[in-house]
Amino acid sequence: MSSFLAIIRRDLRLAFRQGGDGAMAVMFFVLAALLFPFGIGPEPELLARVASGIIWVTALLAALLALDRMFQTDWEDGTLELIRLSPLPLELAVLAKCLSHWLVTGLPVLLATPLVALMLRLDPSGLPMLLLGLLLGTPVLSLFGAVGAALTLGARRGGVLVSLLVLPLEIPVLIFGVGAADAALSQDTGSAQLAILGALLAFALPLCPLAAAAALRQALE
Amino acid sequence: MRGEKRLFSGLDFQLPPGGALVLTGPNGSGKSSLLRLMAGFGRPVAGHFAWDGADVARDAEAHRARLHYVGHQDGLKPALTVAETLRFWAALGGCRLADPAAALAPLGLAALAETPCRFLSSGQRRRLALSRLAVRVAPLWLLDEPAVGLDSAALAALGAVIARHRAMGGSVVVSTHQGLAVDDAATLSLADFPWRGSDPAGLGW
Numbered sequence: 001m002s003s004f005l006a007i008i009r010r011d012l013r014l015a016f017r018q019g020g021d022g023a024m025a026v027m028f029f030v031l032a033a034l035l036f037p038f039g040i041g042p043e044p045e046l047l048a049r050v051a052s053g054i055i056w057v058t059a060l061l062a063a064l065l066a067l068d069r070m071f072q073t074d075w076e077d078g079t080l081e082l083i084r085l086s087p088l089p090l091e092l093a094v095l096a097k098c099l100s101h102w103l104v105t106g107l108p109v110l111l112a113t114p115l116v117a118l119m120l121r122l123d124p125s126g127l128p129m130l131l132l133g134l135l136l137g138t139p140v141l142s143l144f145g146a147v148g149a150a151l152t153l154g155a156r157r158g159g160v161l162v163s164l165l166v167l168p169l170e171i172p173v174l175i176f177g178v179g180a181a182d183a184a185l186s187q188d189t190g191s192a193q194l195a196i197l198g199a200l201l202a203f204a205l206p207l208c209p210l211a212a213a214a215a216l217r218q219a220l221e
Numbered sequence: 222m223r224g225e226k227r228l229f230s231g232l233d234f235q236l237p238p239g240g241a242l243v244l245t246g247p248n249g250s251g252k253s254s255l256l257r258l259m260a261g262f263g264r265p266v267a268g269h270f271a272w273d274g275a276d277v278a279r280d281a282e283a284h285r286a287r288l289h290y291v292g293h294q295d296g297l298k299p300a301l302t303v304a305e306t307l308r309f310w311a312a313l314g315g316c317r318l319a320d321p322a323a324a325l326a327p328l329g330l331a332a333l334a335e336t337p338c339r340f341l342s343s344g345q346r347r348r349l350a351l352s353r354l355a356v357r358v359a360p361l362w363l364l365d366e367p368a369v370g371l372d373s374a375a376l377a378a379l380g381a382v383i384a385r386h387r388a389m390g391g392s393v394v395v396s397t398h399q400g401l402a403v404d405d406a407a408t409l410s411l412a413d414f415p416w417r418g419s420d421p422a423g424l425g426w
């Protein structure tokens with residue numbers, strides 16, 4: 001357990017000290033969402049109708065930003081070898097990396113969402129469901145992303161490759177995330193979509209670390 | 222086997238407690254690959270490694286707990302200080318490091334404890350990587366070219382650290398080209414074991 005926490009603590013410390021990935025993800029999220037009113041026009045009704053979709057797509061892209069570095073830097077400087085040799089099972093080490101990736105990118109995006117929703121004139125009645133959906137969905141993005149990042153470790157232009165691998169996998173998350181928020185806007189509860197997001201998380205939580213750890217073992221041979 | 226290339230075969234060696242084995246051989250002869258195999262990164266195509274007669278692959282977790290591996294890469298983060306790096310390594314190994322300075326002292330890094338790693342010279346980075354040996358007791362040390370970049374004082378200090386480890390019954394396998402003096406060590410020259418057909422190799426220490 002102490003090794004699990006040690007990885008998270010170190011990743012957070014690195015993120016705060018270098019100020020890179022986390023701040024970048026949330027700034028990208030806000031700026032990219034801001035582009036839409038310029039692109040499709042500032043009519044409040046139009047924006048309100050597409051707001052949840054815009055927020056989900058930009059959150060998904062923001063989660064992709066730091067993905068290629070999830071294992072890359074540790075692999076390059078040899079830290080990944082030490083993690084592999086630690087008593088902590090590699091699957092749990094991957095889970096720790098996913099959690100710190102989510103804390104650094106997913107959580108700030110979640111916190112910035114009310115602000116962006118306000119800018120895009122999202123009806124306040126849809127906001128709780130949007131946030132709940134993001135709360136369940138963004139960890140899935142980090143987990144799927146870990147598999148992609150582990151598989152492309154060492155590949156040149158890995159960042160682009162990760163995106164190509166991971167984006168199709170994340171489409172269900174997007175569909176049900178937006179679905180939950182839209183259902184809430186049309187006087188439905190949206191609980192069915194939330195349940196499916198929860199199921200996706202329950203599916204990804206054990207399986208993605210297994211797959212990513214297998215890929216990492218391969219990369220370290 | 223490294224990639225598609227067969228590196229060596231017919232290796233058979235033993236390492237007693239307190240023993241030392243120096244791997245020699247030209248570049249590309251497989252010194253690093255052998256050390257990585259011993260550490261458990263991948264498996265040999267044929268043969269096995271045994272500890273006290275038991276195949277290490279059968280209980281990989283126990284094997285990881287009993288070894289220290291210092292490879293070519295130092296595993297340092299520019300933004301973390303020397304003490305933070307050492308504390309992270311200790312926690313990763315499942316133990317608490319009460320006094321980083323004590324672990325840093327043998328290789329002469331105690332004064333740099335609060336220095337971020339980005340300000341370290343390459344010799345100092347190497348010394349910090351080797352200081353990892355002090356954070357946790359492990360009976361087997363696998364050192365891949367530990368002497369690279371070290372000055373003569375650091376070399377002598379590393380020699381003393383290894384000697385103390387062996388005096389306490391620990392074993393060490395080290396690949397080295399130059400400089401490092403390891404007393405009464407067995408030498409294994411990988412150039413003497415080129416790959417010849419698929420004869421199974423029984424490896425043990």
